[in-house]
Amino acid sequence: MPGEQPSNEEEQGVSEGEEKTTEERPVEEKPVEKENPVIPLELIVSRIIDGDTIVLNTDERVRLICIDTPEQGEAGYQEAKDYLTSLVLGKSVLLEKDVSEIDMYGRLLRYVYLEDLFVNGELVKKWFW
Secondary structure, X not given: OOOOOOOHHXXXXXXXXXXXXXXXXXXXXXXXXXOOOOOOOOEEEEEEEEOOEEEEOOOOEEEEOOOOOOOOOOOOHHHHHHHHHXXXXXXXXXXXXXXXXXXXXXXXXXXXXXXXXXXXXXXXXXXXX
16 A cells, blocks of 8 residues: 555565565576686607507607507518508697506507598508507
8 A cells, every 4th residue: 555664575575475485595606717728739640669559749658549460570560560650650640538548558548530530440441450
């Protein structure tokens, strides 16, 4: 009615028929966007150990997942090493991790990509696995 003072519920914006709640709602925090201080490192193959292991410009050794070429002294060793050399030596590569991080020798276990070429798959096509 005109001239009446609003009730406490009306002051707080509660309409007739609504239940007044006193519980506090948590304030949603917005994530703070930070600039990414990490600069992507270009990975260049600097050395070929054998047909299934490369060394990067970061000095990390990488074992190609699912590839098992002949070891030094075994038939096919030089052919496998030469083929991998022709594919990736001195070139920029991308690495993709699978389930395991490293092998028992401390090498990174990775799928290796050279532009649009899946290097591990290319070696399988050539029967180096």
